[in-house]
Amino acid sequence: MIGKYEKEIITKLLDKYEKSKSFIGENKINQKFSVKIASVFPKYTDHSNYEMFQELNEAIDVLVRKGFIIAKANSAHVYNNAVLNIDDLEEIYKYIGRMPKKGINKSVLELMEKYKGRNEILDRYFEMQYERIHSNKSIQYFSNDLIELENILVAVDELLKVDTETFVRDFSVRTFKDSKMFERIVAKVINLIYEFGNFPEKSQILGNLNVFKNPTYVNFKGAGSITIKGQKIELTNLSGDIAISSAMLNDIERIDVAGNAVITIENLTSFHTFSDENVFAIYLGGYHNCVRREFIKKLYKQNQNIAYYHFGDIDAGGFYILQHLKHQTGVDFKPFNMDIETLKSYSKYIKPLTENDRDRLSKLINSEYCMVIKYMIENNCKLEQEAINN
Known part of the structure; x- marks a missing residue:
């Protein structure tokens, strides 16, 4: 059975070999692959640890006798280097049970x-x-x-x-x-x-x-009504939002918008504080999932002649979410309060861009939102939608 010191020495040497140009055949000169024993085992030269010194020397002696390494000891029987014998690699791999x-x-x-x-x-x-x-x-x-x-x-x-x-x-x-x-x-x-x-x-x-780990819900409120299995709920008369689970999605018969617009809202706090008696509001929760996507598609199918908006953070994530929303639903959502004027109006709440922000924004520089994107990059700013009073 191979000893732990033998295995560690050979492993270090094979690691060096496998990372080399010789391994992929690109080196024109013969390379030697060696390790300093004291670097691999710092306590090797600690005279108070004679037991380890002796065990290590025995391990090195075994590897030398097998022809797997080349190593020479000084007069005090201290080994400095161990060099891999690349002429016997097949047997070396087998010896330590390592796949080449x-x-x-x-x-x-x-x-x-x-x-x-x-x-x-x-x-x-x-x-x-x-x-x-x-x-x-x-x-x-x-x-x-x-x-x-x-x-x-x-x-x-x-x-x-x-x-x-x-x-x-x-x-x-x-x-x-x-x-x-x-x-x-x-x-x-x-x-x-x-x-x-x-x-x-x-x-x-x-x-x-x-x-998902748990069932998902769609939260919505505002100007409209929803009919589920013959039961019509007038949202306009409610003071807050309601939510339906994914299990109820197929039970929806109608979603009627009574106002002049639909808006999806990225963050929950902004959704709860949003209020407009002529707007049907949907909580998006960042990137929409299949449940919210299908809810939006059902709503749009029955309400195509109104305006559709998305309200999110004025940052790279907010615009990526908007693009993703438009692409996945087929609905031409327009940005709401995601413009240069809003950044200027709430300038005291803006935050500086990170390198990741700049990288992601640069990929949107030729999009339909190019004006606000350029402004954000040039003025080193972004804004969370919670800072905006809608």
């Missing part, structure tokens, strides 16, 4: 080929990993566990197919036949989708893909 990196890369490439063409996010991820492998860089979201990597790929594939509200545990059972498997990989799955997809807010990804 070339074999791992081959398995990953085969796995990626299996899922190639499933969706654009995975294909973009694969394209980047092909480049990284051929440049001898680490594979993203891979921890030398092929089973975990395949589960991540499966999760990304299946998430993009979800078209109705699904709970996290149900998704996990349906996809993996294990109610907790998805929770174990969800962070890597979300990070991969965020990096290679087109989702401006990482925290909203699962909800946007219709996967």
Whole structure:
């Protein structure tokens, strides 16, 4: 059985080898791969720890006798360096029970080929990993566990197919036949989708893909009425909002707007404080999910001859949400209080942009909101909608 010191020495040497140009055949001269024993084991030269000194020397002696490393001791039997014998790599890998990196890369490439063409996010991820492998860089979201990597790929594939509200545990059972498997990989799955997809807010990804921990609701209020299974509720007469769960969505027969406009509102506080007797208001909660999206589509189908607005933060996220809302619902929402005049009127509440803000805003510079976007970048400002008195 291999000793812990033998394994650690060989592991350090193989790590160096696998990160080198020699590994990918790009080095024209013969490289040597060595480690300083005292750097790997700082207590090696501590004379008070003779037991460790002796065990380490025995481990080095074993590796030298097997021909796996080259090492010479001084007169005090202290080893300075250990050099990897690259002529015996196959046996060295077997000895420590480690799969060669070339074999791992081959398995990953085969796995990626299996899922190639499933969706654009995975294909973009694969394209980047092909480049990284051929440049001898680490594979993203891979921890030398092929089973975990395949589960991540499966999760990304299946998430993009979800078209109705699904709970996290149900998704996990349906996809993996294990109610907790998805929770174990969800962070890597979300990070991969965020990096290679087109989702401006990482925290909203699962909800946007219709996967939730709990049932979702649509909150709405204002000028109009809703008819559910023959029961008509006059919203205009109510002093506040009402909410329906996703389970009731199919029971809605009509949504009639009595006023002249519909407005979606990004943040909850702003939704509760918003008041206009001629407007039907819907709480969006950031990026809309399938429930709010379908509610809006039902409403629009029966109320097409009125104005539609979106009220959100005057920042990159707010405009991305507006774009996403328009694209996903097919409704031409116009920005409400998301302009230069509003920024000027509430200048005492503005906040400076972060580097991430600037990067995201720059991607919107040629959009229909270009004037306010340019103003924000030039004047280093953004504004939360809670600061606005509507």
